[in-house]
Amino acid sequence: MAAEQKAAYVLHSRPYRDTSLLVDFFTLEHGRVSAVAKGARRPNSKLRSSIQSFVPLQISWGGRSELKSLLTAEPVAPTLLLKGNALLCGLYVNELLDRLMLPFDPHPQLYVFYQYVLNELLSEEDIEGALRTFEHRLLTELGLMPELTQKVAEQVYLYEAETGFRPLSQVSEHQKPSCFYGSHLMAIAEDDYNEIQTKRAAKRLMRQLIDRALNYKPLRSRDLFQKM
Template sequence: MDYRMEGQAAYVLHSRPYRDTSLLVDFFTLEHGKCSAVVQGARRPNSRLRATIQPFVPLQIGWRGRQDLKTMSGAEPVGQMLFLTGSALICGLYVNELLERVLQPFEPHPKLFVYYQYVLTELAAAQDIEGALRTFEHRLLGEMGYGLDLDRIDPAGHYRYRAGQGLVPLGRPPQKPDMYYFTGNQLQAIGQDHYASAEVRRAAKRLMRLAIEQLLGDKPLRSRELFLKLKE
């Protein structure tokens, strides 16, 4: 492990109290993927880092340490905080929690970092939140090795999603379509991240949830529970 690193592009995924006055923070970085660092004194009232170590702020950070848990040596904002409110905020927390759960420490995912910046920008604009989320989920699955192989879909075909197998072609549509059934046209649009159609958006939401459940396992996401409460 590198003892000292400086000038690393990063975002905060999650933070929690550490000892009396510090924070333990998980960052998503461009060059090193997810990394955890102790931010010493960040909980003190006069700490200049209190307002900096926040989600949705583009940062440049540095750290030191030979173990997996680093000690942060500096952090500077390099752009404006993206102000997310309402459902966009819950979706931003969902994206952060998803990355927190699936990324392994110090595994770089530079393409995913770019898609993360994209989805945050789209959430802040609040114009096509659903399309941005589906695009991000689609690219996340590919980066994690759970790609859906949507390049060879027959647009006239019929498919069923099966856990552990992915999309399995069917000879004909089922008599009673369920949440596991998808048309070739739907899948082709999802493969191209074209979500203008309400039918495709509904199909993409089902498909991404099924695939992400395989990636996450049995432990539910807290942000989904928050979103359900928001809708009540």
């Protein structure tokens, strides 16, 4: 009986033993799945050309442990040819998924938003807005996004990791990085990034939430941004 095929994208791959690869996939039905692609580093391997980032795949695997054995990986559409900043942003999105998602924790809605952000990166029309939308949806799916709605537009709110947002009557200098206008928070809730101030507020907020979720461990993709 042929193995069941699942929709997937490659998040990350690295050498494994002499000729194989250890690959992390984002799958539609099963979330993040890690699998060994045996012999994938050999020149004549059928898997070698398929295991590429930003390629929609149909994959199958076997095995009873959490680390699976990849059986097949077949592209179902051409590779998205991201370049420059769009490519770095794509690597950033992949790293977030790889670092924050638990194994075999399905998020089909997030899979749709992943496809959305890749297409937006390809178009290069509003990369920053697309990234903020994806970060928002990722954190929401993982239960890490504080409540953004039901705010007073002109009110300033302080974000605190333990309690969420609370209104402030006065803002001290050291509180400023964690302070946000209610109007910006409500716009972020709607993924409305038409205003530059909303984009800036969203970037600050997402950075704080993501850093905390990662236990303040650095992202390799951010290092690449800085080097570029």
